[in-house]
Amino acid sequence: MNIKQNLINIWTHLANKRMLVCVFTGMASGMPLYVLFQYMPAWFRDEGIDLKTIGLMAFIQLPYVWKFVWAPAMDRFVLPFLGRRKGWLFVTQLAVAVMLAGLSFFTPNTGLTAIVVLCVGIAFFSASQDIVIDAYRRELLPDEELGLGSSFHVNAYRLSVLIPVTLGLTLADHFAWGLVHWVLAGFMVLAALVTIIIPEPEQTFATPVSIREATVGAFQEFFRRSGWKPALVILAFLFFYKLGDNFAVALSTPFYLDLGFTKTEIGTVAKFAGLWASIAGSIVGGFLMIPLGIYRSLWVFGVVQIVSILGFAWLARAGNDTTVLFWVISFEYIGVGLGTVALMAFMAKISNRQFTATQFALLSTLATLPRVLASASSGYLVEGLNEETAPWIETAFRWFHIPMEGFGWENYFYFSFFAAIPGMVMLFWVAPWNGDTSVLDKLGK
Incomplete structure (x- = not known):
């Protein structure tokens, strides 16, 4: 009877429009x-740009890090059309669609500065x-x-890689990169059109009456909820959990290219593996979390x-083997x-519903x-240092006993594996297996 009731409960949650909306937002x-x-x-890489420059380009992702700065404005102000969200x-x-289309007017070798500006946008x-x-x-x-909703959102999020990578790289093997940029822009225009028809969430809480309330109030509520020590432990956990x-x-795509895989192979074999694995992960994850x-x-x-990180080390040792590539990417x-x-x-x-945008932005x-940290340093960790390397980077290498000549691909993935361990250890405090939050609560006393 319990099994039957659980299946009914799962189906009730699955068979509703909210899950479909989560798929759209994830994509x-x-x-x-x-x-x-x-x-x-x-x-x-296809235009001949070196790995270190590619790695440093990760800093264009800094808006993802600082988004909590302007998130309160989205809690406080409501635009005069379509609703609060x-x-x-x-x-x-x-806006993203316009920036993507703008990339088509430049090339990395002649317009790198303009491309960086557009990418920041x-x-x-x-x-x-x-x-x-x-x-x-x-x-x-x-x-x-x-x-369950997070499962649908996250796996749709990962499925979206099929658009810029599977479709994009395959098209780039047959057409100019500029045309591919326009195709990607078209997908974001389509997303904006779908946004018009999805439902606006029902608001059951008071909207902050000022930017100060949306900002200071959100931070105060989070840190006062159970004390500043538990709050800091939670923030540290969020940093370390996915570090490895x-x-x-x-640098997964440059890694595949360096192993000798063609752009078409990366766009089909590697990303098809991601397709079935994301679907499987969505189903398994959604069912298991209940x-x-x-x-x-x-x-x-x-x-x-x-454990899945070790698959990359296996691929680095196996070399140009499409079968290994498929299973490694799948896992x-x-x-x-x-x-x-x-x-x-x-x-x-x-997250507190009254300050959803601000608190979730801070946590994410x-x-x-x-x-961003991993992307910016990955090229140096793989290839090592040279005479143009900044002194502080060399100091960091010495401090963490990283070889000056770099790890190389295989050892780099072993390094990634060990970097994932601290986040798992912190689960003893943040998410005890028995669900007892008293361990975390005691940190506030």
């Missing part, structure tokens, strides 16, 4: 990031879109659907996530997708910061 949110994170490095969502999506409006989407999803879903994973995937709950899911999914998409699902549900659960910023 719209993920595509601009994958343009910056995987499509742009492939474009640059949908209005901002529509504007940010159109894409990152800013994409990060702003994420602020709105996170708040929208938190306000749309009841608490019991946060895990972020290192592992920071009986496991958010805390235990962080443990179980985190273990799968950390990576399952592991990373599951870990992200649990983390997103955790952040949603601890801490989860995003390692991605």
Whole structure:
């Protein structure tokens, strides 16, 4: 009887329009990031740009880190069309489309500065879109659907890689890069049109009456809820939980190219692996989070996530083998997708609905910061230092006993594996297996 009732409950949550909306928001949110994170490095590498420059380009993603700065404005102000959340969502999506189209007028070798400016614009409006989407999803879903809704959102987010990478790189093998940029811009215009027809969440809380209330009030509520020590532990956990994973995937596309895979192979074999794995991860993650709950899911999914990193080291040793590439990417998409699902549900659960945009932006910023750090340093960790390296980078290498000549690909992925361990250890305080929050609460005393 319990099994039958659980199946009925699961089906009730699955068979509603809210899950379909979560799929849409995930696709719209993920595509601009994958343009910056995987499509742009492939474009640059194809044009002969070196790995260190590609790695440093990760700093264009800094708006994802600082988005909590302007998030209060999206809690405080309502645009005069479409509603409190949908209005901002529509504007940010159109802005990303314009910036993507603008890339078609430049090439990395002759217009790098202009491309960087446009990419910063894409990152800013994409990060702003994420602020709105996170708040929208938190306000749309009841608490019991946060895990499942996050599963649909995150896996759709990862599926969106198929647009800039699978479709984009395959088209780039046959057409000019500038034409591909226009195709990607078209997808963001389509997202803006879909935004018009999705429902606006029902508002059951008071809108902040000033920027000060939206900003200071949101931070005060978070840090006073159970004390400043638990708050700091939670923030540290959000930084470390996906640190190893972020290192592992920071230069994945250049890694595949260096192993000798063609852009078409990367766009088909590698990303097809991501397709089935993301679908499987969505189904498995969504079903498991209902009986496991958010805390235990962080443990179980985190273990799968950390083990999946070792697959990259296996691929580095195997070399140009499409079969190994397929299975490594499949496992990576399952592991990373599951870990992200649990983390997103955790952040949603601890966000106050009155300050959704601001608090969720702060929490997701801490989860995003390692991605920028990993991307910016990954090229140096793989290839090592040279005479043009900044002194502070050389000091960091000596401090952490990193070889000056670099790790090389295989050892770099072992480094990524060990970088994931601190986040798992912190689960003893943040998400005890038995669900007992007293361990975390005691930190505030």
